[in-house]
Amino acid sequence: MYPEKKTILNYGILSSISWNSNNWADHPTDEDLKASKYNYVKDNAHMHESLxxxxxxxxxxxxxxxxxxxxMFNRPPDVENSRNVQVVFFTSSxxxxxxxxxxxxxxGFPVFGEWFTRKSKHELYKTYSRxxxxxxxxxxxxxxNPIVINNEIVQTNNLLPEGKKISQQGFNYLNSDHVYNLIKLALSLNPSNSKLKNFVEKFPLIEKLAKEEFDLQDFIGIIGDTTADTLKDIEKLEKKMKGQPPEIKQRISKYIxxxxxxxxxxxxxxxxxxICExxxxxxxxxxxxxxxxxxxTHHVEPVSTVKIGVLSITNLMTVCANHHRQLHFGNVDLIxxxxxxxxxxxxxQKIRIEKINIS
Ligand SMILES: [Zn+2]
Ligand SMILES: [Zn+2]
Structure with a gap:
């Protein structure tokens, strides 16, 4: 049922930052500043990564x-080499x-390659402004529970490109296997981290992992053994979907x-x-x-509405990853x-999209 997993190059980045004794959610301590490996931090007693x-x-x-x-991104990673990057992990000593x-x-799904200025209002943003x-x-x-790494752990668990040592100061590109393995490790160390679990569920490559780790029996119980590969299947699913909790509807939508x-x-x-077009x-x-x-593909009318036809092909549109996220999280109204x-x-801006016609 699942396509064979292929390794994707430059799928993630492992990048180092200074240690922050306040879990990177407040000022660093004086000790932190002294211990930093970065001259800028030492010289200016200032750590942008503090937050x-x-x-x-x-x-x-x-x-x-x-x-x-x-x-590590002060000299930003090459845009072309980074176009597949889905996750940037932070490492610290x-x-x-x-x-x-x-x-x-x-x-996850990071944006980088330029400076961003914090324009929202907060006392700490005066110090950590960008x-x-x-x-x-x-x-x-x-x-x-962080993932402890050393060169041996990295080798045994295939967490970094072969022959690469963890760079002390710098960043490593990771292929999709490394990203997958790191997230798997993180999951095993943090089994009750619900945010991590939610992320895994929408992470394209580890859909399968999500299925193994999380209780999908209910889901299969509801949809039966259908592959949802024909319009008839989808019609049937739509009927079964009525009255299901939003989470299940979301899963069925993803399945389709x-x-x-x-x-x-x-x-x-x-x-x-x-949209691009x-x-x-x-x-x-x-x-x-x-x-x-x-x-x-994107379901225009959210699947959670259970409106009839929500799962049908005419409710689907094809979008690039960027516009897909914009449709979900951006300033968008369907009028x-x-x-x-x-x-x-x-x-x-008013944008008119012709519906897909399969006949
Ligand atoms: Zn687009
Ligand atoms: Zn969508």
């Missing part, structure tokens, strides 16, 4: 993103524990979005992002190994849903 995991305490920016920092190196958490990486708070995961119908829709739409942008999505452009098209207001 990297303060996303539960401090305000996000207007766009919903929370800003963090790693000294605990000087109080013999410089034990740990991975303390990550930013950063060079950002993510949505729900995708910023702090490990209460991965299935044959979705593949058909993507093909029909020529692997194009409907309407805006006249060339989609900046990457090309997969099979030669098709990477594209996602019209007719037989032939959807009309959205996206950041005050």
């Amino acid at each position: 990297n995991f303060g996303h539960d305490n401090f305000p996000v920016e207007e766009d919903g993103y929370y800003i963090g920092y790693t000294p 605990d000087f109080k524990k013999f410089n034990r190196k740990t991975i303390i958490g990550f930013y 950063g060079n990486i950002k993510a949505l708070p729900e995708d910023i995961i702090y490990f209460q 979005e991965r299935g044959a119908i979705s593949k058909k829709v993507k093909k029909l739409n020529n692997y194009k992002c409907s 309407e805006l006249g942008n060339s989609t900046n999505s990457f090309v997969k190994r099979n030669g098709n452009t990477y594209i996602e 019209e849903n007719t037989e032939k098209f959807f009309t959205f207001i996206i950041d005050e």
Whole structure:
């Protein structure tokens, strides 16, 4: 049922930051500042990364993103080499524990490559005014129990590219296997971290892991053994879905979005992002190994509404990963849903998308 897992290069980054005894949610201690390996931190008694995991305490920016920092991105990673990056893990050396190196958490679906200024109001933002990486708070995961790493652990668990030692100061690119293995380790160390679990569920490559780790028996009980690969199957599912909790509906939606119908829709739409096309942008999505452009499908009317037809093909549109996230989290209103098209207001711009026609 699952496509064979292929290794994707440069799927993640492991990047180091200074140690912060306040769990990166407050000022560093004087000791922290002295122990930092970074001259900038020592010289200026200032650590931009101090608030990297303060996303539960401090305000996000207007766009919903929370800003963090790693000294390693002052010279930003190459855009082209980083286009597949889904996760940036932060590693730090605990000087109080013999410089034990740990991975303390990550930013999922991060945006980086430039400086970001904190414009929201908070006392601490006066001191820590900017950063060079950002993510949505729900995708910023702090490990209460960090992953301790050393060169042996890294080798045994395949956490870094072969032959690579953990860099003391710098960052490593990780392939999808390394990312997968790190998240798996994090999960095993932090079994009750519900944010991490939620992240895993929407993480494309570890869908399978999510299925193993989390109780999906209920889900299978509801949908039966259907593959949801025909419109008839979907119609049946839609009926069964009535009265189910939103979480189940969400899962069913995802199940369909991965299935044959979705593949058909993507093909029909020529692997194009409907929004990019309407805006006249060339989609900046990457090309997969099979030669098709990477594209996602989106249910326009949220599946949780249980409106009839919500799961049907006419409620699907194809979008690039960026626009997909914008549809979910951005300033977007659906103002019209007719037989032939959807009309959205996206950041005050009216955008009309023709519906998919399979006949
Ligand atoms: Zn797009
Ligand atoms: Zn969606």
